[in-house]
Amino acid sequence: MLYATIKGDKLEIGSVADWVSGLASAVAAGTAMYFWYKDRRERNSEERTNISVWVQAAEGANEWEIISINNASNPIWKWALFIKYPTADGAYTLELVDSTDGGIIPPGQHIFPWSPSGLISNESDVRYELFFVDSIGKHWKKTLSGGLEAVKDIDLEIKKVSHAN
Structure with missing residues (x-):
């Protein structure tokens, strides 16, 4: 376990699994936003023409x-x-x-x-x-x-x- 909260003389930051799960969620959200933005730009481009x-x-x-x-x-x-x-x-x-x-x-x-x-x-x-x-x-x-x-x-x-x- 990694530590980042102070409990006595230890700093708890959560487990490696928690960090991996959090990073994977952030990457998934970022990917979804990227494709939403890309689709919106393409639709607007088609509409202008x-x-x-x-x-x-x-x-x-x-x-x-x-x-x-x-x-x-x-x-x-x-x-x-x-x-x-x-x-x-x-x-x-x-x-x-x-x-x-x-x-x-x-x-x-x-x-x-x-x-x-x-x-x-x-x-x-x-x-x-x-x-x-x-x-x-x-x-x-x-x-x-x-x-x-x-x-x-x-x-x-x-x-x-x-x-x-």
């Missing part, structure tokens, strides 16, 4: 729709969509549509009406980038090509894009 947004012409003069498909299990509460398009005179217009305009993006497919400030000459020339905050608070940018990259803060990214154009 299951979000798509695009712009298409609607019926009517210069009427457009923003289509969103959120195949994640959680809504997106904070998002910003930058839409860049050439106008008939050859200039480019950059517009911002965000969660203050369109509300949340709930799971499923949803259509938001959008009226651009300028006349869009060619639907295939419309470009956009989506910035959003996922369900665990991480900030992301999704491009037209479907690429996904982490960003530090979507509010800073919005300011950067707004001032660059």
Whole structure:
């Protein structure tokens, strides 16, 4: 027996079996937590890539729709969509549509009406980038090509894009 408590002049710390059992329990708990965390990260990663947004012409003069498909299990509460398009005179217009305009993006497919400030000459020339905050608070940018990259803060990214154009 190992000793660590003071009884008279002896210090009792328990038996070797007690120590082995305690260490095995700690390792089992740590392993379970590791796999739980790993599974959570993989699920969140899959959910981030299951979000798509695009712009298409609607019926009517210069009427457009923003289509969103959120195949994640959680809504997106904070998002910003930058839409860049050439106008008939050859200039480019950059517009911002965000969660203050369109509300949340709930799971499923949803259509938001959008009226651009300028006349869009060619639907295939419309470009956009989506910035959003996922369900665990991480900030992301999704491009037209479907690429996904982490960003530090979507509010800073919005300011950067707004001032660059």
